[in-house]
Amino acid sequence: MGEHLVLEGVYAGYGDTTILEDVSLALPKGSVWALLGRNGAGKSTLLSTILGRTTFKAGRIAYEDTDVSRLPIHLRARMGMGLVPQEREIFHSLSVEDNLQVCARPGEWNIEAVYELFPRLAQRRENLGSRLSGGEQQMLAFGRALIGNPRLLLLDEPLEGLAPAVADVLLDAILKLKSLGQFTIVLVEQHATVALEVTERAIVLNRGRISYLGQSADLLDDEELLTSLVSC
Numbered sequence: 001m002g003e004h005l006v007l008e009g010v011y012a013g014y015g016d017t018t019i020l021e022d023v024s025l026a027l028p029k030g031s032v033w034a035l036l037g038r039n040g041a042g043k044s045t046l047l048s049t050i051l052g053r054t055t056f057k058a059g060r061i062a063y064e065d066t067d068v069s070r071l072p073i074h075l076r077a078r079m080g081m082g083l084v085p086q087e088r089e090i091f092h093s094l095s096v097e098d099n100l101q102v103c104a105r106p107g108e109w110n111i112e113a114v115y116e117l118f119p120r121l122a123q124r125r126e127n128l129g130s131r132l133s134g135g136e137q138q139m140l141a142f143g144r145a146l147i148g149n150p151r152l153l154l155l156d157e158p159l160e161g162l163a164p165a166v167a168d169v170l171l172d173a174i175l176k177l178k179s180l181g182q183f184t185i186v187l188v189e190q191h192a193t194v195a196l197e198v199t200e201r202a203i204v205l206n207r208g209r210i211s212y213l214g215q216s217a218d219l220l221d222d223e224e225l226l227t228s229l230v231s232c
């Protein structure tokens with residue numbers, strides 16, 4: 001299995017501020033990762049850095065064997081990087097269907113495939129983004145990422161603030177996508193045990209540096225270690 005995404009000694013942040021320090025990772029194709037850490041540890045910054053949304057300072061990011069360290073955001077998206085953003089970033093004045101259409105890129109993930117994964121969105125296809133519940137907005141954010149036909153899927157706290165029943169719908173979707181094996185997935189999640197249960201491997205960040213890199217199951221089995229890494 002080849003490496004899909006490789007970070008070597010990456011330093012990145014915002015303007016003059018450096019947040020990520022010496023981050024090195026190798027994500028094989030089709031691997032599914034939990035990205036954990038306390039508030040402010042740098043999880044969103046790491047996703048943003050992979051996507052080209054931060055100030056890149058040093059190191060190297062290789063995606064599908066191409067050095068993308070200094071490539072603009074839109075070109076990385078075109079190369080198959082997709083994000084489900086924490087802020088959802090849907091268009092409130094567009095319908096569900098139009099929200100999806102504007103993100104579509106050729107590939108097997110078309111409108112019908114998204115509706116099959118989230119039947120709720122099919123029922124709401126004519127509704128404006130502003131008229132959706134929080135859970136429906138999250139499904140739409142997910143659908144917008146998928147319809148771009150990414151090969152790398154970055155999920156930034158997709159379960160945040162959702163009622164348990166809705167969070168389960170999203171979790172089921174993540175498990176379905178995992179079982180397809182066609183995506184490399186990185187899941188940022190505040191609830192460490194949930195994230196570890198649905199992933200194979202885990203990265204923990206502490207103040208912008210990697211403090212754990214290994215199997216999700218190993219971390220799940222070691223409560224003391226997990227607590228020391230992610231509890232406040």
Ligand SMILES: Nc1ncnc2c1ncn2[C@@H]1O[C@H](COP(=O)(O)OP(=O)(O)OP(=O)(O)O)[C@@H](O)[C@H]1O
Binds near residue numbers: 042045
């Ligand atoms: N746009 C920004 N400009 C400047 N600093 C930022 C920006 N976004 C985040 N930061 C800072 O970067 C650090 C890491 O934040 P980040 O959002 O990556 O952490 P996180 O692990 O995702 O936290 P959370 O779980 O709270 O979302 C924090 O100190 C934060 O204040």
